[in-house]
Amino acid sequence: MVKAKPRRTKHVPQRTCVGCREVLPKRSLIRLVRTPDGVKVDPTGKMRGRGAYLHNQRSCWERALKGPLAQALRTELSPTDREHLLAFMATLPEEETAPQPQTGSRDPGAPAG
Incomplete structure (x- = not known):
């Protein structure tokens, strides 16, 4: 019998958000790049120049x-x-608030007591 080779996990490049310093997969962040014409948003992630990454959160x-x-x-x-x-930034979605945990199983319309 021939042993099957174990599958290798695919390498996922990680980048750090400049705003909150959270490390995430590169594809989930927006890349900004410094070019001779100024700082541009790089939707493809492949433009030449020094880059920095940000969440899509305001x-x-x-x-x-x-x-x-600017420092990055x-x-x-x-x-x-x-x-x-x-x-x-104005085109980005507003922050989503986390749902508040429910305390007890009381009916919200019932009087407290």
């Missing part, structure tokens, strides 16, 4: 635009770059 973008993004890209964000990034 809170991460707001934190990153305060300084960590090793550049100063021009007012034009900042304007383009803020416009892109």
Whole structure:
């Protein structure tokens, strides 16, 4: 009998969100890249230039635009770059709040007592 070779798990590249510092698979983050024309959003993830990654959450973008993004890209964000990034950030979904845990099995419409 011939032994079957164990299947190798596929390598999944990991990247860190500049805003919240959470490590996630590269594909689940949005890449920003520094180009000679300024900072651009890279939807393909393949543009040439120094890159940084962010969640698709406004809170991460707001934190990153305060300084960590410029530091990660090793550049100063021009007012034009900042304007383009803020416009892109406005298209992102609002934060989702976690559902509140229920305490007890009391009917919410019943009077307390």
